[in-house]
Amino acid sequence: MRIIITAIMALALAGCGSKTAVSDSEGALDTQQSFKWKLVTTWPKNYPGLGSAPENFANRVAAMSGGRLTIKVFGAGQLVPAFEVFDAVSQGTAQVGHGASYYWTGKTKAAAFFTSVPFGLNAQEMNGWLHYGGGLELWRELYEPFNLVPFAAGSTGVQMAGWFNREINSMDDIKGLKMRIPGLGGDVITRAGGVSVTMPGGELYTSMQTGVIDATEWVGPYNDLAFGFHQVAKYYYYPGWHEPGPILELIVNKDAYASLPKDLQAIVEGAARAVNQDMLDEYTARNNSALVELVETHGVDVRKLPDDVVAELRRLSAEVVEELAEDTEISRRIAESVKAFQKQAMTYHEISEEAYYRARRQ
Amino acid sequence: MRIIITAIMALALAGCGSKTAVSDSEGALDTQQSFKWKLVTTWPKNYPGLGSAPENFANRVAAMSGGRLTIKVFGAGQLVPAFEVFDAVSQGTAQVGHGASYYWTGKTKAAAFFTSVPFGLNAQEMNGWLHYGGGLELWRELYEPFNLVPFAAGSTGVQMAGWFNREINSMDDIKGLKMRIPGLGGDVITRAGGVSVTMPGGELYTSMQTGVIDATEWVGPYNDLAFGFHQVAKYYYYPGWHEPGPILELIVNKDAYASLPKDLQAIVEGAARAVNQDMLDEYTARNNSALVELVETHGVDVRKLPDDVVAELRRLSAEVVEELAEDTEISRRIAESVKAFQKQAMTYHEISEEAYYRARRQ
Numbered sequence: 001m002r003i004i005i006t007a008i009m010a011l012a013l014a015g016c017g018s019k020t021a022v023s024d025s026e027g028a029l030d031t032q033q034s035f036k037w038k039l040v041t042t043w044p045k046n047y048p049g050l051g052s053a054p055e056n057f058a059n060r061v062a063a064m065s066g067g068r069l070t071i072k073v074f075g076a077g078q079l080v081p082a083f084e085v086f087d088a089v090s091q092g093t094a095q096v097g098h099g100a101s102y103y104w105t106g107k108t109k110a111a112a113f114f115t116s117v118p119f120g121l122n123a124q125e126m127n128g129w130l131h132y133g134g135g136l137e138l139w140r141e142l143y144e145p146f147n148l149v150p151f152a153a154g155s156t157g158v159q160m161a162g163w164f165n166r167e168i169n170s171m172d173d174i175k176g177l178k179m180r181i182p183g184l185g186g187d188v189i190t191r192a193g194g195v196s197v198t199m200p201g202g203e204l205y206t207s208m209q210t211g212v213i214d215a216t217e218w219v220g221p222y223n224d225l226a227f228g229f230h231q232v233a234k235y236y237y238y239p240g241w242h243e244p245g246p247i248l249e250l251i252v253n254k255d256a257y258a259s260l261p262k263d264l265q266a267i268v269e270g271a272a273r274a275v276n277q278d279m280l281d282e283y284t285a286r287n288n289s290a291l292v293e294l295v296e297t298h299g300v301d302v303r304k305l306p307d308d309v310v311a312e313l314r315r316l317s318a319e320v321v322e323e324l325a326e327d328t329e330i331s332r333r334i335a336e337s338v339k340a341f342q343k344q345a346m347t348y349h350e351i352s353e354e355a356y357y358r359a360r361r362q
Numbered sequence: 363m364r365i366i367i368t369a370i371m372a373l374a375l376a377g378c379g380s381k382t383a384v385s386d387s388e389g390a391l392d393t394q395q396s397f398k399w400k401l402v403t404t405w406p407k408n409y410p411g412l413g414s415a416p417e418n419f420a421n422r423v424a425a426m427s428g429g430r431l432t433i434k435v436f437g438a439g440q441l442v443p444a445f446e447v448f449d450a451v452s453q454g455t456a457q458v459g460h461g462a463s464y465y466w467t468g469k470t471k472a473a474a475f476f477t478s479v480p481f482g483l484n485a486q487e488m489n490g491w492l493h494y495g496g497g498l499e500l501w502r503e504l505y506e507p508f509n510l511v512p513f514a515a516g517s518t519g520v521q522m523a524g525w526f527n528r529e530i531n532s533m534d535d536i537k538g539l540k541m542r543i544p545g546l547g548g549d550v551i552t553r554a555g556g557v558s559v560t561m562p563g564g565e566l567y568t569s570m571q572t573g574v575i576d577a578t579e580w581v582g583p584y585n586d587l588a589f590g591f592h593q594v595a596k597y598y599y600y601p602g603w604h605e606p607g608p609i610l611e612l613i614v615n616k617d618a619y620a621s622l623p624k625d626l627q628a629i630v631e632g633a634a635r636a637v638n639q640d641m642l643d644e645y646t647a648r649n650n651s652a653l654v655e656l657v658e659t660h661g662v663d664v665r666k667l668p669d670d671v672v673a674e675l676r677r678l679s680a681e682v683v684e685e686l687a688e689d690t691e692i693s694r695r696i697a698e699s700v701k702a703f704q705k706q707a708m709t710y711h712e713i714s715e716e717a718y719y720r721a722r723r724q
Binding site: 060063064065066119122123124125127128129130131132133157158159160220221238239240241244261262263266267270271273274276277278280281282283284285286287288289291292302304305307310311314341344345346347348349350351352353354355356357358359360361362 | 422425426427428481484485486487489490491492493494495519520521522582583600601602603606623624625628629632633635636638639640642643644645646647648649650651653654664666667669672673676703706707708709710711712713714715716717718719720721722723724
């Protein structure tokens with residue numbers, strides 16, 4: 001079935017470029033050919049931070065290509081629902097998608113490794129692993145059967161552990177806790193005796209207010225402040241053990257990418273790389289000021305998860321990640337690559353980044 | 363004098379593009395005009411990490427522009443000496459330069475703020491401040507009188523405090539210490555009773571070996587291992603309080619930049635942004651493995667600066683930065699901008715990045 005769809009799409013894509021000139025016999029660049037692409041996202045249109053990345057990407061590509069590649073951005077639900085982005089780009093309904101790889105674990109479980117794993121790499125380390133540690137090559141190998149070329153395209157930085165209406169003083173307090181926490185973090189909470197719930201961001205405020213859930217993680221101060229969680233939750237816990245440096249993804253339909261001349265391919269790659277850093281810059285700046293506002297204006301009670309709770313969550317997380325690693329042959333290779341990288345990163349960052357943070361504030 | 367030079371250069375630059383087509387009356391892009399630029403750097407040609415950024419930049423620009431903007435990279439001394447890069451680009455001898463802003467404090471003292479200040483922002487925070495905290499606009503204002511447009515273009519991450527042949531157990535051990543440490547960090551060491559020395563990287567090994575100096579900072583494990591400092595020094599101290607997240611710079615001659623069509627300007631900006639992250643990714647990956655090699659293969663004695671020494675260096679650093687802030691009106695504005703950003707960054711990063719590093723390893 002997929003083969004037929006791909007064949008149809010290849011025809012459709014061939015009609016996508018509005019050709020106004022052809023390459024000459026020397027194979028010189030066909031600089032007049034223009035392309036119009038569609039970009040579908042898992043975020044609401046223009047959602048702060050997460051949703052600004054696809055817009056930034058489209059703007060950068062248009063500017064760098066002098067309008068030869070223009071990309072129209074559709075928010076979640078405008079062209080396809082959020083969780084159909086992967087299929088839509090795989091099949092060529094849209095040429096590009098922006099979201100997070102861990103939404104696609106139903107397609108291939110190992111996709112989770114390329115967003116964030118509990119107690120795994122932070123944003124700086126994820127970027128080091130992806131671009132200089134073999135991570136991106138593994139990601140491309142994983143997505144190849146889906147006719148997709150993935151790029152790293154943004155990060156929120158370390159997230160917060162979440163908003164709670166129950167104090168967490170020991171692991172006993174996690175027993176029976178109804179918490180919105182998707183993915184591997186959710187598996188850990190389940191293993192700890194809690195009840196992990198998955199629901200869209202738009203339903204969280206009311207669910208917290210009415211007590212349908214006792215806790216929810218979302219992102220961090222910048223996005224959380226906008227949702228108003230401080231009005232319906234008692235405590236704001238850190239650190240975000242479950243998503244220490246989630247990388248967002250840009251996925252490009254492989255045939256559409258192959259149909260671009262080399263300069264436009266380089267522009268797509270370069271724009272993704274620029275957006276990848278730009279989003280982290282935005283979160284770094286906005287999270288700071290949002291936290292200050294949450295604490296000083298709204299009096300939010302910011303709390304640290306107790307050390308023994310963190311230690312137990314870490315133990316359970318290792319089990320969850322190890323099970324994921326055993327899923328397939330490629331899962332095993334990805335897990336081994338990232339594990340080796342993390343071992344060295346932890347050794348160095350203890351005496352560099354972490355030691356510096358401590359030295360600066362003591 | 364500068365005005366005359368600028369006028370001459372404007373003429374020279376006008377001849378720089380090999381025009382093979384002209385814009386039509388609609389103002390459509392002149393996509394056939396090509397430009398050949400020269401890039402001068404403060405690093406030896408292809409120096410690992412630092413020197414790979416200009417090559418990456420040139421490669422990205424050539425690929426994204428389909429060869430319409432080609433940039434030839436000259437290592438330090440090949441076209442102009444390392445410390446004449448600023449003047450060479452300012453005057454248009456070369457169109458682009460890659461180096462570090464704190465080399466140009468002889469031109470304008472406040473340039474130091476845009477690389478790194480002791481106990482200041484780390485790489486993630488510098489990027490947040492530059493791109494979402496008003497930093498880049500201040501940098502452009504500072505460089506405007508020199509006919510230069512600056513871009514952030516790389517970071518090494520937190521550096522190491524350096525290589526020492528004397529144990530540092532108290533501030534008394536810094537008295538009389540002859541240490542190669544340039545810039546504001548050097549001012550701090552001088553204020554602490556040490557002797558700060560400036561000398562090129564190539565002389566450091568022999569100077570350490572012969573006892574001309576007692577200590578030297580350089581970069582971090584990746585670059586330090588290549589220089590072989592472990593063969594001539596007893597102790598490797600952390601953390602790198604003096605350069606917590608140095609940002610490298612790309613400077614573009616303002617007239618040359620203005621002469622580019624808008625798509626090539628966007629490509630220059632986009633390539634700089636991509637290179638900015640790429641270098642940090644490279645250091646993040648390579649520093650990890652180099653530290654492991656230094657410790658496990660070469661048995662390096664890695665030591666932490668004592669807390670009371672760090673506290674005193676921090677106090678002296680604040681004095682040095684405060685004096686810099688008082689230099690000129692724009693120095694004051696830059697200092698206030700970065701200080702406000704740092705205050706919030708420290709509050710948030712204590713409960714996010716730092717708390718996560720600790721939670722992960724405990």
